[in-house]
Amino acid sequence: MFISKTTLFAFAALAAAHGDHRQEPFAGPHKGLWYNTIPGDGGTQADSVFSGISTFGRLPYFPCLASEEEKYDIAFIGAPFDTGTSYRPGARFGPSGIRQGSRRLNLYGGYNVPLEANPFVSDLRILDCGDIPVTSYDNGWAIQQIEHGHNNLLMRKPFTNADEYGLSRAGKTLPRIITMGGDHTITLPLLRSINKAYGPVTVIHFDSHLDSWKPKVFGGSPSEVASINHGTYFYHAAMEGLLRNDTNIHAGIRTTLSGPSDYENDGYCGFEIVEAREIDTIAGIEGIIKKIRDRVGTENPVYLSIDIDTLDPAFAPGTGTPETGGWTTRELRTIVRGLDGVNLIGADIVEVSPAYDTNAELSTMAAADVLYEIMTMMVKKGPLSFPARNER
Numbered sequence: 001m002f003i004s005k006t007t008l009f010a011f012a013a014l015a016a017a018h019g020d021h022r023q024e025p026f027a028g029p030h031k032g033l034w035y036n037t038i039p040g041d042g043g044t045q046a047d048s049v050f051s052g053i054s055t056f057g058r059l060p061y062f063p064c065l066a067s068e069e070e071k072y073d074i075a076f077i078g079a080p081f082d083t084g085t086s087y088r089p090g091a092r093f094g095p096s097g098i099r100q101g102s103r104r105l106n107l108y109g110g111y112n113v114p115l116e117a118n119p120f121v122s123d124l125r126i127l128d129c130g131d132i133p134v135t136s137y138d139n140g141w142a143i144q145q146i147e148h149g150h151n152n153l154l155m156r157k158p159f160t161n162a163d164e165y166g167l168s169r170a171g172k173t174l175p176r177i178i179t180m181g182g183d184h185t186i187t188l189p190l191l192r193s194i195n196k197a198y199g200p201v202t203v204i205h206f207d208s209h210l211d212s213w214k215p216k217v218f219g220g221s222p223s224e225v226a227s228i229n230h231g232t233y234f235y236h237a238a239m240e241g242l243l244r245n246d247t248n249i250h251a252g253i254r255t256t257l258s259g260p261s262d263y264e265n266d267g268y269c270g271f272e273i274v275e276a277r278e279i280d281t282i283a284g285i286e287g288i289i290k291k292i293r294d295r296v297g298t299e300n301p302v303y304l305s306i307d308i309d310t311l312d313p314a315f316a317p318g319t320g321t322p323e324t325g326g327w328t329t330r331e332l333r334t335i336v337r338g339l340d341g342v343n344l345i346g347a348d349i350v351e352v353s354p355a356y357d358t359n360a361e362l363s364t365m366a367a368a369d370v371l372y373e374i375m376t377m378m379v380k381k382g383p384l385s386f387p388a389r390n391e392r
């Protein structure tokens, strides 16, 4: 019977996954082969980084949306949606591209030198949960799919500290979801989901564009779904009350505007702005980190959304709306690491569009490495839980 076979597989996978807290891939070196009995490194070639099926960082894969029982502390999930783009489409292939770009990040070589931690070795349970099913035929429906898929993963008890108090509105410790887009439209349904758990949140937004443009109305009658796209979602998020209004910040901005009023409009959405060129004028990388940290504070739950077009197209050409004059991959990674210690409740990386990448996979590697920095900070911080108020 089909169902019983599926269930059987799920139980087998659960048993394998729960046996060990280290992030062991299910398919390790092939121990049945004679050359895997050679002492030392003799056997690992059967599982080298260029072979096998790609999950993010070779993390164990489990189709979490197929089983409500599955637990994790951090889950990677793809949202392959790109029908909200205004220029070059293709970010629906972002999740698989980022996984491909992450092949050299893994348990065996995952020590993050500047952050002094290997995020693949901890007591936390971290999974690649595959992709949220997303239709490419109906944006309104797709946006609901993304919100509900994300929220299904977010509202579960975490693997660790499930009964400890946490930062969520209900005082619970929740798992952290890292979403791989998809065009930037996906951040609206992700924030709707986050809002259900945490209420209005602080957002750090890395991007070359503001993404807070007031939607244009065509033909006299406003269509709500049509007005939601990768350049307007923060406007909607602000109008829906999903954002704090005094702690958000954009970083890496360098877009041209339709006029100065774009910045005024942004003010309604509660963002401060760090322009990309400020790296040359406000004490470099350290100045930028300070400006971000001063804005968001250390107590607030913070959501991090990173558009790969923050990077200069020399470093990440594989994106839908490139803008020259951006930061290097080194600069962005250092700035992101500068957020170490902030209460990151979730994150996304978006607009990775592999069709415009080079054969050298610059953009997907950059995206994967930025996620690796985020994953390391989340693991270092541990579950976002704390003793009950009367015990503190």
Ligand SMILES: [Mn+2]
Pocket (backbone or CB within 6 Å): 184, 207, 208, 209, 211, 230, 307, 351
């Ligand atoms: Mn964007």
